[in-house]
Amino acid sequence: MSTIIPQPGIMDIALYEGGQSHVEGVADVLKLSSNENPFGFSPKVSEALSGCLTRLHRYPNTDHAPLREAIGEVHGLDPERIICGVGSDEIINFLCQAYAGPGDEVLHTEHGFAMYRISALAAGATPVVAAERERVTDVDALLSACTERTKLVFIANPNNPTGTMIGGNEVARLADGLPDGALLVLDGAYAEFVDGFDGGVSLVDQRDNVVMTRTFSKLYGLGGLRIGWGYGPKPIIDVLNRIRGPFNLSEFQMAAAIAAVRDQDWATRCKAENARLRVWLGEELAALGVPSDVSLTNFILARFADPAEAEAADLHLKTLGVIVRRVGGYGLPNCLRITVGDTVGCRRVVEGIRTFREENA
Ligand SMILES: *Cc1c(COP(=O)(O)O)cnc(C)c1O
Secondary structure: OOOOOOOOOHHHOOOOOOOOOOOOOOOOOEEOOOOOOOOOOOHHHHHHHHHHHHHOOOOOOOOOHHHHHHHHHHHOOOHHHEEEEOHHHHHHHHHHHHHOOOOOEEEEEOOOOHHHHHHHHHOOOEEEEEOOEOOEOOHHHHHHHOOOOEEEEEEEOOOOOOOOOOOHHHHHHHHHHOOOOOEEEEEOOOHHHOOOOOOOHHHHHHOOOEEEEEEOOOOOOOOOOOOEEEEOOHHHHHHHHHHOOOOOOOHHHHHHHHHHHHOHHHHHHHHHHHHHHHHHHHHHHHHOOOOEOOOOOOEEEEEOOOHHHHHHHHHHHHHOOEEOEEOHHHOOOOEEEEEOOOHHHHHHHHHHHHHHHHHOO
């Protein structure tokens, strides 16, 4: 046996499975498995990207100042307290690397995002799961799961893959009840989809133990470029910057993100279409006997009678070229997570479930 062995925890990491994007023998595929924006990114992004082409021989700027200033301006935040990363995944990674190690616990919710566990294990820490209440984050369960070894507590609000969210008072109660030395991370990947929601900014500003993460992958339609950011107390941002690679973002990533965040007209229109179609999709599926919780995101979590029915519905949709997400790995084997597409896409899902029902009546 080889004596070359990885650090403890690494071999416990199951490879992350991305949303499927092909179906054998089907040309007209509709990918609704990764919560991507069906309208794509702002046209301003393409212009910004062409502007970078002549500069590829130059190293990118290391402090991301222009991007942090653009984000700060649009969101009304101090750019000095913003850190940018290769997707918010990288910010999650920095947090685990910086604040959790062997013997430490990283707490997340029952149906929480897969990266929390992966990044915790990669740092040598122990992931700990707190139960949810009917697919909603349960603050009491999180607080009772805390120990003196808890270093990080991740909640996505709204959450993926449930689509549900908890109110500001509940989040504040969680922040206040954490043991000394534990940092609360508010993952705001879907914050942009919630009307009038700041993603947790006000709580970050009132506490020294709260950090928020955000992404350009969802509403801004830039999942392929990998850009995310975090906002937190200055001392914590300073710590994260020490482990950030100096050239973690390319000029392409920065230019695209600046153009995207400055085009709030595009973002607002995508958000309005998503809200309208999400309600329609949820109601149509419910009428076909497939209920879902009220979602505040760009997907719905469709609930079937049992895992077998969910699997059969998934296979039926696939034969029609519609790819949705199985979420058995998230402890939700009777559910399918369906990204809200455009009008044509949502109609295709509803028709798919209608014919599934007819064939299985
Ligand atoms: C999609 C998603 C992210 C964003 O990941 P990126 O690395 O920014 O693409 C983060 N958290 C949750 C809960 C998500 O669903």
